[in-house]
Amino acid sequence: MLIGIREGEGRLGRKRKKSAASPPPPRLNLLSSAEMSLFGFGNRNLKTFRPKKNAPSGNKGVQLRKYIDATLGSGNIKEAVRLPAGENLNEWLAVNTIDFFNQANLLYGSLTEFCTPTTCSTMSAGPTVEYRWADGVKIIKPIEVSAPKYMEYLMDWIEAQLDDESIFPQRIGSPFPPNFQEIIKTIFKRLFRVYAHIYHSHFQKIIFLKEEAHLNTSFKHFIFFTREFKLIDKRELAPLHDLVESILHAY
Numbered sequence: 379m380l381i382g383i384r385e386g387e388g389r390l391g392r393k394r395k396k397s398a399a400s401p402p403p404p405r406l407n408l409l410s411s412a413e414m415s416l417f418g419f420g421n422r423n424l425k426t427f428r429p430k431k432n433a434p435s436g437n438k439g440v441q442l443r444k445y446i447d448a449t450l451g452s453g454n455i456k457e458a459v460r461l462p463a464g465e466n467l468n469e470w471l472a473v474n475t476i477d478f479f480n481q482a483n484l485l486y487g488s489l490t491e492f493c494t495p496t497t498c499s500t501m502s503a504g505p506t507v508e509y510r511w512a513d514g515v516k517i518i519k520p521i522e523v524s525a526p527k528y529m530e531y532l533m534d535w536i537e538a539q540l541d542d543e544s545i546f547p548q549r550i551g552s553p554f555p556p557n558f559q560e561i562i563k564t565i566f567k568r569l570f571r572v573y574a575h576i577y578h579s580h581f582q583k584i585i586f587l588k589e590e591a592h593l594n595t596s597f598k599h600f601i602f603f604t605r606e607f608k609l610i611d612k613r614e615l616a617p618l619h620d621l622v623e624s625i626l627h628a629y
């Protein structure tokens with residue numbers, strides 16, 4: 379499992395759906411539990427760290443996660459993102475979406491005491507990029523909010539998609555909706571903004587927390603995955619253009 383935080387322990391106290399049949403998913407990141415606690419994960423981020431425990435399609439999702447773990451663990455990042463032979467594309471996208479959500483949530487969760495309405499009054503990614511929040515349903519006209527508020531909207535929105543069984547079916551054989559890949563693209567576009575804000579505004583703190591290897595590994599995996607399945611427009615990546623290029627050229 380990710381770390382020793384159980385569902386429902388977050389300070390927000392929200393009720394989490396339990397899926398008793400699913401065993402805890404294996405960790406996607408490359409840190410051991412001991413390393414995670416060494417890095418301070420697990421005791422500083424209760425507020426926003428809300429790991430998803432339910433793998434899509436039960437055991438199938440768990441199997442795919444094991445495959446990701448094994449290939450990533452062997453250091454083969456290109457192989458780790460590729461659709462495994464004979465597997466369903468949407469299933470593969472779903473499992474990875476949940477894992478990237480968990481990773482971004484965990485990384486940002488470690489920064490909540492440093493990312494406040496005072497330090498980050500807007501959701502920026504460098505001096506020239508500022509994101510405004512709209513979900514197209516409850517908030518149509520984009521609103522300017524602080525970075526922590528934006529993150530709250532963003533994580534809540536993604537979590538609502540992941541919890542919606544008409545989008546992320548839990549039962550084997552249940553169909554994915556026809557617009558599944560469009561939804562996935564929006565999720566990944568928004569997850570990128572979490573990385574962009576962390577790199578631009580909090581990288582010194584990440585170094586201080588000794589989380590930079592974890593952040594870099596996670597982002598590298600994210601970039602290769604989104605490239606493999608063409609999930610994010612190139613212009614969306616502009617705030618981290620140099621970093622993205624260096625990642626892609628290093629392989």
Ligand SMILES: [Zn+2]
Nearest residue numbers: 493498525579
């Ligand atoms: Zn911030």
